Amino acid sequence: MHIAEGFLPAGHAAGWTIAAAPFVVHGARAVVKEVRENPESTLLLGAAGAFTFVLSAIKLPSVTGSSSHPTGTGPGAVLFRPPVMALLGTVVLLFQALLLAHGGLTTLGANAFAFAVVGPWAGYGAYRLARVVGAGLLPAVFAAVALADLATYVTTSVQLALAFPDAESGLAGALLKFLGVFAVTQIPLAIGEGLLGVLLFRVLTVNARPELERLGVLEPVPLATTGGAA
Amino acid sequence: MTRRGLVNALLVLAVVALFVLPLLLDGGTSDFGGTDAAVTAELEADGYTPWFDSLFSPAGEIESGLFALQAALGGGVLGYVLGRLRGRRTAAPATAPGVGEQ
Numbered sequence: 001m002h003i004a005e006g007f008l009p010a011g012h013a014a015g016w017t018i019a020a021a022p023f024v025v026h027g028a029r030a031v032v033k034e035v036r037e038n039p040e041s042t043l044l045l046g047a048a049g050a051f052t053f054v055l056s057a058i059k060l061p062s063v064t065g066s067s068s069h070p071t072g073t074g075p076g077a078v079l080f081r082p083p084v085m086a087l088l089g090t091v092v093l094l095f096q097a098l099l100l101a102h103g104g105l106t107t108l109g110a111n112a113f114a115f116a117v118v119g120p121w122a123g124y125g126a127y128r129l130a131r132v133v134g135a136g137l138l139p140a141v142f143a144a145v146a147l148a149d150l151a152t153y154v155t156t157s158v159q160l161a162l163a164f165p166d167a168e169s170g171l172a173g174a175l176l177k178f179l180g181v182f183a184v185t186q187i188p189l190a191i192g193e194g195l196l197g198v199l200l201f202r203v204l205t206v207n208a209r210p211e212l213e214r215l216g217v218l219e220p221v222p223l224a225t226t227g228g229a230a
Numbered sequence: 231m232t233r234r235g236l237v238n239a240l241l242v243l244a245v246v247a248l249f250v251l252p253l254l255l256d257g258g259t260s261d262f263g264g265t266d267a268a269v270t271a272e273l274e275a276d277g278y279t280p281w282f283d284s285l286f287s288p289a290g291e292i293e294s295g296l297f298a299l300q301a302a303l304g305g306g307v308l309g310y311v312l313g314r315l316r317g318r319r320t321a322a323p324a325t326a327p328g329v330g331e332q
Contacts (some may be wrong), residue, residue, distance in 0.1 A: 004270045006280030047311040054304025060289065061252045065260025066268060101284040101298050102266075164273060185265050186291050192248040199241045202234070207315035 001071070001114055001156040001182065002096065012163045017109025020090075023117045027086030034080060041080070044204075044211050048076030049088040051200065055193065056092055056115075062185040070193040071152050074145030075200055077120035078127050079215055089116025094114025114155035123148025137205070137217065138198050145197030149190040153182040 008016070034041050055072030058176040062068060076085045090112045096102040103111045130140035156179035166173035204212060212218040231239070270280075288296055 002266045004266065004280065005284045006282035007270055007273060007278070010281065041315060043311050046307050050304045050307035050311065051274070052304070054301045057300035057304065059264060060249050061256075061262045063252045063255070065252075065256055065262060066265050067262040068265045095300065097284070099288070100293060100300070101287040104282065104284060106282045116312050127265060160269065164276075181265050181268055181272075188248055188252070191310075192245045195245050197302065199238060199245075202238060202241075203312055204315070206234075207312065207319050 001068075001111065001116055001152050002103035003107040003156060003159065004112055005097070005101070006106055007104075008107050008110055008163050010106075011057070013106045013109065015109075016113050016159065019107045020086075020117060021085070022115040023086040024090050024112060027088075027090070027116070030081070030083040031087050034084065039216070040211065043186070044208060044215075045076075045084070047200075048123060048206075049085070049091070051075050052085070052089060052092055053095075055069055055196070056096070057074055060189055062188050063082035064185045065134040066181075066185050068153075068182070068185050068189055070146075070189050070196075071115055071117045071119050071149045072219040073115065073152070073195065074123040074148035074193070075141070075197050077148060078144050079212075079217060082117070082120035082124045083119035086112070086116045091118065092116075095224075103184075110159050111156075114152045114159065118155040120149040122151030138201060141197050141201045142194040146190040146194030149193045150183065153186045154179065157182050174195070184193075 009059060031045070034045065052072035055070040057069070059067045059069045071089075073089050073183055075087045076088060090108070093103055093108055093111050097104050097108055097111075126147040127140045127144035130143045131137075135143070157175060160178045161171055161175035165171045166177065169176075205218060209218060213220045274280075
C-alpha cells in the first residue's frame with residue numbers, strides 16, 4: 001500500500017496531505033488526551049502501536065505469487081477508536097519513509113489516508129456493525145482486523161486510479177488494474193492478520209480484563225455470577 | 231495443555247499454514263515480488279518519472295536490517311506489554327474474578 005516517493009503527481013500529493021492532516025492532528029490530540037486521562041492505558045496503547053509496527057514490517061507471500069505486508073491497525077482501532085491509530089499509523093509510515101525509502105514524504109499524506117485513516121475506520125465500522133448484529137468479541141475483532149487491512153489496499157488502488165486513469169478504460173479500468181495487483185494478493189494476508197488479531201485479543205481478555213472493561217470492549221462481569229463465571 | 235492453550239496453538243498453526251501454503255503450492259515458479267514495487271515498475275514502464283527521490287535510500291542489506299529493526303522494536307514492545315499484563319495477573323490471582331478461563 002506504500003505509494004513510492006514522487007509517484008503521485010504534485011496536485012494529488014498535496015490534496016491527500018491536506019485530506020489526511022486533520023485526522024492526524026485530531027489523532028495526536030486523542031492520544032495525548034487518552035494518556036493524560038487514563039495513564040493506565042499507556043501499556044495497551046504501546047501494544048496497539050507495536051502491533052502495527054511489527055506487522056507492517058513483515059512481507060508475506062500470497063497465493064498470487066507476489067508478496068505484501070499486513071497493516072496491523074485494526075486492534076488499536078477496536079481498543080482506542082480510530083483517531084488514535086491516525087497518529088500511530090502515520091508514525092509508522094514516517095519511520096518507513098525516512099529510514100527505509102519505503103513510501104515517501106510526498107506520498108505520506110496519501111499513504112496515511114489509506115493506512116492510518118480509512119483502514120482503522122473501516123475496521124472499527126466492521127467491529128461495531130458485527131457487535132450490533134450480535135457477534136461475539138472475537139468474530140468482531142477478526143472482521144475488524146481483516147477489513148482494516150483490506151480497506152487500506154483498496155484505498156491505495158483508488159488513489160492510484162485517480163492519479164493514473166487508464167487511457168482507454170478510464171478510471172474504472174485503472175481501478176480494476178490496481179485492485180488486481182493489490183487487493184487479490186491481500187486477501188490471504190488479511191485473513192492471517194485477522195487470526196493474529198483474534199490471538200491477541202484472546203490473550204488480552206485474560207490478562208487485561210480491567211482495561212478492556214474500561215474501554216467498553218468487554219462487559220463487566222456481573223457480581224452475582226462471579227462465583228461460577230466459567 | 232488447556233483447551234485455551236490448544237486453541238491458541240491452532241491459531242498460530244493456521245497463520246503459519248496460510249503463508250507456507252503459497253510457497254509450497256507455487257513450487258518455485260514465482261519470485262514473490264512486492265506489490266508496491268510491481269505498481270511503481272508498471273507506472274515507470276508507462277512513462278511516468280517520479281518527481282522526487284527519497285532523502286535516504288539504504289542499500290539492500292542495510293534495508294533488510296532496518297526492516298528487521300522495525301519488526302524487532304514492535305515485537306519487543308508487544309512482548310514487554312503482554313508479559314507485564316500476564317505477570318500482573320499471575321501475581322494477584324485472587325483479585326481477578328472470572329479470569330483464567332474464558
